[in-house]
Amino acid sequence: MEQRLDFYKTSPDAMKALMALEVAVSKLGIEPALQELVRLRASQVNGCAYCVDLHTSDARKKGETERRLYAVSVWRETPFFTPRERAALGWTEAITRIADTHAPDEAYDALRAEFSEVECVNLTLAIGLINSWNRLAIGFRKMPAA
Numbered sequence: 249m250e251q252r253l254d255f256y257k258t259s260p261d262a263m264k265a266l267m268a269l270e271v272a273v274s275k276l277g278i279e280p281a282l283q284e285l286v287r288l289r290a291s292q293v294n295g296c297a298y299c300v301d302l303h304t305s306d307a308r309k310k311g312e313t314e315r316r317l318y319a320v321s322v323w324r325e326t327p328f329f330t331p332r333e334r335a336a337l338g339w340t341e342a343i344t345r346i347a348d349t350h351a352p353d354e355a356y357d358a359l360r361a362e363f364s365e366v367e368c369v370n371l372t373l374a375i376g377l378i379n380s381w382n383r384l385a386i387g388f389r390k391m392p393a394a
Contacts, residue, residue, distance in 0.1 A: 249389050249391065250389060251388060251389045251390055251391060252387075252388045252389045253388050254388075255384050255388050255390075266377075266380065266381075269377060270377060273370070273373055273374050273377055276370035276373070276374070277366075277367065277370060278367065278370055278371055278374060280310050281307065281310045281311060281312060282332070282333060282336055283374055284303050284306050284307035284310055284312065285307065285312070285316075285320060285329075285333060285336065285337065286336055286337070286340045286371070286374055286375060286378065287299065287303040287306075287374075287378045288300065288303040288304060288307060288317070288320050289320050289321075289323070289337050289340045289341065289344075290340050290344045290375060290378045290379055290382065291303055291378065291382055292320065292321050293340075293341060293344045293345065294344065294379065294382040294383075294386065295386065296381075296382040296385050296386050297391065297392055298385040298390045298391060298392050299378065299381060299382055299385055301392035301393075302392070304317055315328065316328045316329070320337070323337045331361070331362055332362040332363070334358070335358040335359045335361065335362040335363065336359070336362075336363075336371060338354075338355045338358055338359070339355050339356070339358070339359045339371065339372070339375070340375050341355075342355040342356075343372060343375045343376070343379075344375065344379055359371075
């Protein structure tokens with residue numbers, strides 16, 4: 249597959265704004281390792297090869313184990329994730345698939361059991377942001393390095 253266009257070069261001001269939001273979201277108090285799990289899971293759901301590659305690598309750099317990385321796509325069927333991580337992964341799937349899920353009460357209740365109100369907002373913002381990146385990368389066919 250060939251890249252359609254380079255969105256960084258095509259709209260640099262928009263990309264600077266998106267990168268500034270990325271920096272802001274990274275400072276909102278959600279653990280960096282958990283942010284990477286959320287980015288990875290949303291990217292898996294969306295089928296974004298570039299972002300799956302990127303966030304798998306970034307998660308490793310933050311100390312994530314291979315075993316857990318391999319299990320992110322089947323997190324419900326493994327004992328590898330904490331209740332907080334499970335709540336975040338469930339909310340990630342619900343928000344990423346919002347047209348189908350409509351953010352169900354079960355996912356929200358699990359989220360609220362583990363996260364404060366401000367953390368719920370901040371996590372949801374992080375989920376929305378990775379979904380934006382996924383749409384850019386998928387839409388314009390950004391590929392991981394060979």
